[in-house]
Amino acid sequence: MNDRKKINIAQPSFLGNEKKYLLDTIESGWISSIGPYIEKFENEFARYHGVKHAIATHNGTIALHLALVAAGIKSEDEVIVPDFTFVATANSVRYCNATPVLTDVDPGDWNIAPESIKANITSKSKAIIPVHLYGNPARMDEIRDIAKQHKLLIIEDCAEALGAKYNGERVGIMGDIGCFSFFGNKIITTGEGGMCITNNDELAERMRILRDHGMNRTKKYWYDLLGFNYRMTNMQAAVGVAQLEQLDDLLKTRDDIYLSYQNAFKDSPGILLQETHHQRSVNWIFTIRMQGLSEAQRDAVMADLKVKNIDSRPVFYPIHKMDFYQNGGFCRMIPSGSNLVSQEGISLPTYIGLDQSDIRFIAETLKESLAIHVNK
Numbered sequence: 452m453n454d455r456k457k458i459n460i461a462q463p464s465f466l467g468n469e470k471k472y473l474l475d476t477i478e479s480g481w482i483s484s485i486g487p488y489i490e491k492f493e494n495e496f497a498r499y500h501g502v503k504h505a506i507a508t509h510n511g512t513i514a515l516h517l518a519l520v521a522a523g524i525k526s527e528d529e530v531i532v533p534d535f536t537f538v539a540t541a542n543s544v545r546y547c548n549a550t551p552v553l554t555d556v557d558p559g560d561w562n563i564a565p566e567s568i569k570a571n572i573t574s575k576s577k578a579i580i581p582v583h584l585y586g587n588p589a590r591m592d593e594i595r596d597i598a599k600q601h602k603l604l605i606i607e608d609c610a611e612a613l614g615a616k617y618n619g620e621r622v623g624i625m626g627d628i629g630c631f632s633f634f635g636n637k638i639i640t641t642g643e644g645g646m647c648i649t650n651n652d653e654l655a656e657r658m659r660i661l662r663d664h665g666m667n668r669t670k671k672y673w674y675d676l677l678g679f680n681y682r683m684t685n686m687q688a689a690v691g692v693a694q695l696e697q698l699d700d701l702l703k704t705r706d707d708i709y710l711s712y713q714n715a716f717k718d719s720p721g722i723l724l725q726e727t728h729h730q731r732s733v734n735w736i737f738t739i740r741m742q743g744l745s746e747a748q749r750d751a752v753m754a755d756l757k758v759k760n761i762d763s764r765p766v767f768y769p770i771h772k773m774d775f776y777q778n779g780g781f782c783r784m785i786p787s788g789s790n791l792v793s794q795e796g797i798s799l800p801t802y803i804g805l806d807q808s809d810i811r812f813i814a815e816t817l818k819e820s821l822a823i824h825v826n827k
């Protein structure tokens with residue numbers, strides 16, 4: 452029997468002004484998508500990234516969709532996306548009736564592989580969505596070179612990587628638009644929430660109009676475009692402002708958690724961490740590959756952790772395996788990197804408040820389980 456408290460995979464932390472600002476929105480009555488916290492959150496987010504525009508949205512999935520529509524992506528267009536990512540990256544392209552081209556990832560850093568991007572470029576290619584998976588920046592130098600050479604837009608999916616840097620530059624500002632998520636398990640949260648950032652005035656204006664039903668910015672109830680209600684609420688933004696105030700501390704605590712896990716696994720050669728390139732990764736959810744494991748063995752390890760009250764997650768399944776991505780020419784090459792990382796990967800508890808003894812217990816339990824399953 453195990454009498455330790457349950458260790459969750461993730462949990463939000465509200466240690467700053469969240470309640471105060473949230474109460475403020477309720478007392479003021481500004482609870483929908485008009486109110487001072489929205490502008491403040493956008494301005495502070497833009498300032499943090501040193502970028503001209505930040506456009507807040509109701510979640511990260513529609514931030515991606517908004518970016519793609521504003522960028523003019525439409526049917527017949529192809530957008531290169533990793534095969535190994537959260538499904539929203541690819542789905543957002545399909546919402547535009549365009550084709551997401553599912554592209555293999557590097558089994559070392561688990562991010563979209565520049566050489567596979569090149570192999571997937573056709574005359575219909577319009578954009579690339581690199582995802583900085585699990586907080587680890589993709590190889591942006593090479594991706595930018597490819598994009599420049601083939602005149603492709605770059606929309607960075609930074610949902611999991613707020614605060615990460617590549618060659619000293621923050622993720623989100625290395626392409627045309629950067630998109631973020633503030634779901635409850637993210638680096639900062641607003642419950643649900645998202646953001647698009649850009650230095651491009653025209654794209655920013657289109658995103659602001661499209662976010663608000665396509666309404667003319669000066670003529671009320673006159674619609675210039677077929678738009679959406681993708682707005683963030685003042686209540687969400689109030690929580691976002693308070694969370695952003697704590698971002699540096701939150702990232703530091705997550706770094707410490709990463710180092711503790713790294714230390715706990717340092718004598719386990721079969722446990723592989725994501726490789727990094729010229730970058731400052733952020734520890735969104737500590738995730739490892741257990742080399743040589745089948746998917747069934749990985750799932751058995753997760754079951755053992757569960758018995759000890761430790762929550763864990765499989766990594767994402769390759770998108771090409773989903774029924775609704777089977778036909779339609781989405782995946783044109785065998786994504787061996789994506790298949791491999793997906794079968795061996797497991798995410799472990801990562802949140803503010805997880806302590807050293809929890810991490811030691813998780814690592815020891817996992818190692819014991821591996822010893823049982825690895826040779827079965």
Ligand SMILES: Cc1ncc(COP(=O)(O)O)c(C=O)c1O
Pocket residue numbers: 510511512513536537539540582608610611631632633634643644645
């Ligand atoms: C890589 C990636 N892209 C997009 C999203 C979508 O964000 P949201 O859940 O806020 O819609 C997520 C979130 O889980 C994600 O991890």
